[in-house]
Amino acid sequence: MEPTTVAEILDRPLSRELLARDLTRLAYVAADGTPRNVPIAFSWNGTEIVMCTPPNAPKLAALRAHPAVALTIDTEVHPPAILLIRGRAELDRVDGIPAEFLEANTTYEMTPEQRVEWEAGVRALYTDGMVRVVVTPTWAKLIDFETTLPSAVEELVRRQAGQ
Known part of the structure; x- marks a missing residue:
């Protein structure tokens, strides 16, 4: 798929709405060769989907070996809105908590006090830093039914229709 086509699909109003959500489903091939599909928080920066995970996450070895991934972002209403994305995962280990991880968790309902407590817990838990899993979309399809x-x-x- 041409990059301009991918960009046009991702720039549609419904796609932008879906890209503002907190969770995607990340599909990849695990180290044992079997498929995996995991929900994971994400942030969209306009060109990349960024997901963050602990440096000891089993998916990292699998993504190093097989970086091709598929993502699904959808709604829970009828008819559903579904954004399908394919790309390659690039891994970037960082010290501390990536800004994208904090951004990816902003729509959850929390009081300001709960947010401060949650962020303090995150910073205390991830003392070894995190790994940014960055996917630049190479293919996209928006389904609205x-x-x-x-x-x-x-x-x-x-x-x-007989066509």
């Missing part, structure tokens, strides 16, 4: 559908459903609709 009104103007866009999964490809298999699109094919069925075309068949039904």
